[in-house]
Amino acid sequence: MNSYLLVVLFIFIILELRDLRGFIRGREPARVVIVNIAIMAISLAIGLLLAMGKRPTSPPQWIEQMLKAIGVVN
Numbered sequence: 001m002n003s004y005l006l007v008v009l010f011i012f013i014i015l016e017l018r019d020l021r022g023f024i025r026g027r028e029p030a031r032v033v034i035v036n037i038a039i040m041a042i043s044l045a046i047g048l049l050l051a052m053g054k055r056p057t058s059p060p061q062w063i064e065q066m067l068k069a070i071g072v073v074n
């Protein structure tokens with residue numbers, strides 16, 4: 001992995017922890033914090049994939065893989 005990507009990752013983690021501290025102090029419900037972390041993690045993952053030159057898979061491919069995993073589709 002490129003050193004620039006690691007720098008971006010560490011900055012992201014620091015900003016997310018700072019944001020999380022604000023959520024905890026504000027007494028936000030747990031689901032708000034979970035949704036915020038999920039959205040931020042997904043955006044980071046997509047950004048890192050694009051920066052590495054890899055194209056993320058599409059949601060229909062995810063659904064097809066899940067259906068194959070549980071045995072609904074061959």
